[in-house]
Amino acid sequence: MSEQKGDRHLDHAPGGHKEGAARFSTYAAGLGLALLLTVASFALVGSGAVWAPAIPILLAVLAVAQMGVHLVFFLHITSGPENTNNTLALAFGVMIVVLTVGGTLWIMAHLDHNMMPMAAMAKP
Amino acid sequence: MSGEIADPRHEDRSGGKGDPPGHGEGGPAPKQVTVAFGFWIFLLSDIIMFSGLFASYAVLAPNTAGGPAGSELFELRLVFVETLCLLFSSFTCGVMSIMAVKQRAGATYLWAGLTALLGLSFLAIELYELTHLVLEGAGPTRSAFLSALFTLVGAHGLHVAAGLAWLTVMMGQVATLGFTDAVQRRLLCFGLYWHALDIIWVALFTVVYLYGVMG
Numbered sequence: 001m002s003e004q005k006g007d008r009h010l011d012h013a014p015g016g017h018k019e020g021a022a023r024f025s026t027y028a029a030g031l032g033l034a035l036l037l038t039v040a041s042f043a044l045v046g047s048g049a050v051w052a053p054a055i056p057i058l059l060a061v062l063a064v065a066q067m068g069v070h071l072v073f074f075l076h077i078t079s080g081p082e083n084t085n086n087t088l089a090l091a092f093g094v095m096i097v098v099l100t101v102g103g104t105l106w107i108m109a110h111l112d113h114n115m116m117p118m119a120a121m122a123k124p
Numbered sequence: 125m126s127g128e129i130a131d132p133r134h135e136d137r138s139g140g141k142g143d144p145p146g147h148g149e150g151g152p153a154p155k156q157v158t159v160a161f162g163f164w165i166f167l168l169s170d171i172i173m174f175s176g177l178f179a180s181y182a183v184l185a186p187n188t189a190g191g192p193a194g195s196e197l198f199e200l201r202l203v204f205v206e207t208l209c210l211l212f213s214s215f216t217c218g219v220m221s222i223m224a225v226k227q228r229a230g231a232t233y234l235w236a237g238l239t240a241l242l243g244l245s246f247l248a249i250e251l252y253e254l255t256h257l258v259l260e261g262a263g264p265t266r267s268a269f270l271s272a273l274f275t276l277v278g279a280h281g282l283h284v285a286a287g288l289a290w291l292t293v294m295m296g297q298v299a300t301l302g303f304t305d306a307v308q309r310r311l312l313c314f315g316l317y318w319h320a321l322d323i324i325w326v327a328l329f330t331v332v333y334l335y336g337v338m339g
Contacts, residue, residue, distance in 0.1 A: 011153050013160030015221075015316040027218035034211055038326075042204050045334050056335060063330040067323050074214055074319040086164055093168035097175040104179035 030073025037066040181272040189267035194336025213242035214322040
């Protein structure tokens with residue numbers, strides 16, 4: 001964003017479009033990319049074209065890519081200096097999400113592994 | 125040292141004059157920026173709440189208690205149509221926000237109407253799917269897997285329903301108040317909310333449905 005005379009506010013509102021920064025074409029490009037990734041995800045599961053053990057990883061990659069497309073093209077989150085606050089907040093949110101989901105899966109898998117089998121518990 | 129930018133990341137953020145924004149000449153950031161940033165923080169905390177639901181779903185998904193598993197229940201065609209509805213509604217919502225910035229009331233109503241229609245279609249398909257599950261005897265009381273599924277999918281569906289109510293109210297405000305600054309800010313927040321719901325849905329259809337049908 002070019003610095004205007006008398007406008008020293010560099011922060012952008014998330015999702016905001018000043019000076020027509022967000023045009024119809026931005027949303028159309030986002031829609032196209034998101035459609036491509038969505039169709040790829042669903043097609044991947046239906047077809048047997050890919051080595052089966054690789055599918056979950058590929059699906060995760062496609063999902064993360066699509067979230068990135070949504071963030072950039074629909075929410076207009078960029079790496080520019082006017083977006084520093086928004087990006088930092090997002091990074092913190094992502095960190096908490098990773099800790100919550102990853103930590104839960106880790107701890108619960110560990111507990112599950114250490115638990116006595118149901119059959120052994122049922123014995124007198 | 126010519127050519128070197130004194131403050132490339134705008135850490136000073138006062139245009140080199142030494143006054144941080146919020147004090148002195150520059151004054152505080154415009155209300156549109158602070159309001160949208162606050163709403164962005166809310167959305168991130170909402171996403172963190174969803175991460176808890178996702179975590180519990182991921183832990184409980186294998187515990188079907190002898191009941192049906194996801195691979196026996198999910199119909200990917202329906203989910204694909206749901207996904208398309210939400211994705212296109214995100215697009216129409218974006219176009220609506222452009223029209224709102226241009227203060228074109230008629231076009232704003234049109235694209236808002238399309239957004240609402242697509243959102244309603246999404247909700248209708250989801251409700252059909254969930255009632256179908258209950259009627260098949262795979263309701264939320266059947267197993268831990270189904271409890272977690274209904275909680276996660278239901279929480280997202282409730283958010284979409286709330287978004288539709290909000291959109292209706294916003295169109296009422298555009299009709300009665302016009303495109304005032306306050307209405308513009310609320311429309312901006314609504315757009316953020318609607319796009320964030322679509323991001324959550326991307327995680328949801330991948331984790332629940334696509335991983336689910338693979339068993």
